[in-house]
Amino acid sequence: MKLARRLQAIKPSPTLALNSRAKALAAQGVDVVVLAAGEPDFDTPDYVKQAAVDALRAGFTKYTPTVGIPELREAICRKLEKDNGLRFTPEQVLVTAGGKQALYNFCQAVLDEGDEVIVFAPFWVSYPDMVRLAGATPVIVNTREEDGFAPDPDAIRRALTPRTRAVIINSPGNPTGAVYSRAALQGIADAVRGHDCLIVTDDIYEKLLYTGERLGISDVAPDLVPRLVVVNGMSKAYSMTGWRMGYAAGPRPVINGMQLVQDQSTSNASSIAQKAALAALNGPTDTIATMVVEYRARRDLFVNGLNALDGIRCRMPEGAFYAFADVRGLYGRSYKGKAITGSMQLSEILLDDFRVAGVPGDPFGAEGYIRFSFVTSREVLGKGLGRLNDLVQALR
Numbered sequence: 360m361k362l363a364r365r366l367q368a369i370k371p372s373p374t375l376a377l378n379s380r381a382k383a384l385a386a387q388g389v390d391v392v393v394l395a396a397g398e399p400d401f402d403t404p405d406y407v408k409q410a411a412v413d414a415l416r417a418g419f420t421k422y423t424p425t426v427g428i429p430e431l432r433e434a435i436c437r438k439l440e441k442d443n444g445l446r447f448t449p450e451q452v453l454v455t456a457g458g459k460q461a462l463y464n465f466c467q468a469v470l471d472e473g474d475e476v477i478v479f480a481p482f483w484v485s486y487p488d489m490v491r492l493a494g495a496t497p498v499i500v501n502t503r504e505e506d507g508f509a510p511d512p513d514a515i516r517r518a519l520t521p522r523t524r525a526v527i528i529n530s531p532g533n534p535t536g537a538v539y540s541r542a543a544l545q546g547i548a549d550a551v552r553g554h555d556c557l558i559v560t561d562d563i564y565e566k567l568l569y570t571g572e573r574l575g576i577s578d579v580a581p582d583l584v585p586r587l588v589v590v591n592g593m594s595k596a597y598s599m600t601g602w603r604m605g606y607a608a609g610p611r612p613v614i615n616g617m618q619l620v621q622d623q624s625t626s627n628a629s630s631i632a633q634k635a636a637l638a639a640l641n642g643p644t645d646t647i648a649t650m651v652v653e654y655r656a657r658r659d660l661f662v663n664g665l666n667a668l669d670g671i672r673c674r675m676p677e678g679a680f681y682a683f684a685d686v687r688g689l690y691g692r693s694y695k696g697k698a699i700t701g702s703m704q705l706s707e708i709l710l711d712d713f714r715v716a717g718v719p720g721d722p723f724g725a726e727g728y729i730r731f732s733f734v735t736s737r738e739v740l741g742k743g744l745g746r747l748n749d750l751v752q753a754l755r
């Protein structure tokens with residue numbers, strides 16, 4: 360079967376693939392500790408569900424404007440002003456089916472063949488492929504764990520070319536959980552300031568913070584706001600992954616372009632989910648706070664547990680819900696007579712023989728690491744640590 364050439368440049372999402380393999384094993388009755396998912400285990404808050412029930416009962420089940428219902432766009436503007444100090448008008452907001460669609464629409468609306476987008480590694484797996492699907496080229500700037508996974512401004516300067524159309528920032532980041540410091544953000548701002556490109560800030564994990572404050576690029580460089588595209592959504596903060604609710608805010612021409620893409624592809628995000636998102640944004644914040652307290656306890660338990668294992672080292676993440684463990688200390692040891700040489704091989708052994716699902720670092724642009732999500736109960740995390748210990752003990 361002949362398929363489009365553009366598909367040859369992209370790969371299936373390895374996180375989704377590993378997660379479904381682990382879930383398939385679990386469905387067969389195999390006792391798998393699944394630490395591969397990128398979604399909260401908490402249920403969607405009741406007041407959010409109730410708003411969806413009310414919308415259904417009221418017959419709010421028809422098309423809405425592609426851009427989203429006016430009251431939701433207004434609520435998003437209020438949220439951006441309150442939380443991020445950003446002033447956008449509702450016309451600068453597009454409601455999408457998840458942050459993912461916002462990013463996809465952005466790439467389709469802005470990028471041409473030959474254009475480049477700077478992506479910092481380790482990166483969320485979808486960024487480079489979304490750029491490629493638009494015919495453009497992701498330019499990867501590597502970061503170092505000892506710098507808190509923040510990019511070196513000189514490396515950004517070297518990566519910028521006349522073809523650079525955008526830079527993507529993600530703090531707290533997936534897969535590292537790193538939160539950029541003021542200095543790190545200033546470094547990025549200084550590097551891109553003289554260059555005519557857009558800045559995408561993917562703030563999807565902004566509420567999941569364990570230490571100190573989180574700043575955005577707009578806090579350190581207000582002069583760059585006119586070329587800022589904010590992407591966010593309800594999935595992580597409100598445990599609403601399945602509802603598919605996200606949004607983007609940015610310069611009018613960019614948002615209009617993204618709307619055009621959406622007009623001719625999916626039209627509006629679900630009308631019912633929009634009402635639920637409205638309730639989430641207008642509702643109390645204590646459900647988020649409760650989740651964060653629990654995530655912090657899980658983070659401490661799990662990351663400290665990882666660091667107690669000989670050959671595994673893990674930086675304490677300041678945000679999101681991922682432990683990004685450096686497993687290179689296990690390389691060279693052997694399992695069943697075969698030397699360990701990579702994180703993919705290690706992840707496969709871990710799933711097949713020890714029944715723990717994590718995601719190898721290579722697809723995140725960081726070979727040598729395995730990402731474990733800690734969005735599961737402390738009991739399950741403890742069990743996972745026990746099995747990781749079994750693996751370490753089994754290596755020679």
Ligand SMILES: Cc1ncc(COP(=O)(O)O)c(C=O)c1O
Pocket residue numbers: 397456457458459460483529532533561563591592593594600603604605
């Ligand atoms: C960094 C990052 N951005 C965006 C998303 C998109 O999430 P959603 O489409 O559910 O809003 C994810 C989901 O895993 C993510 O990790």
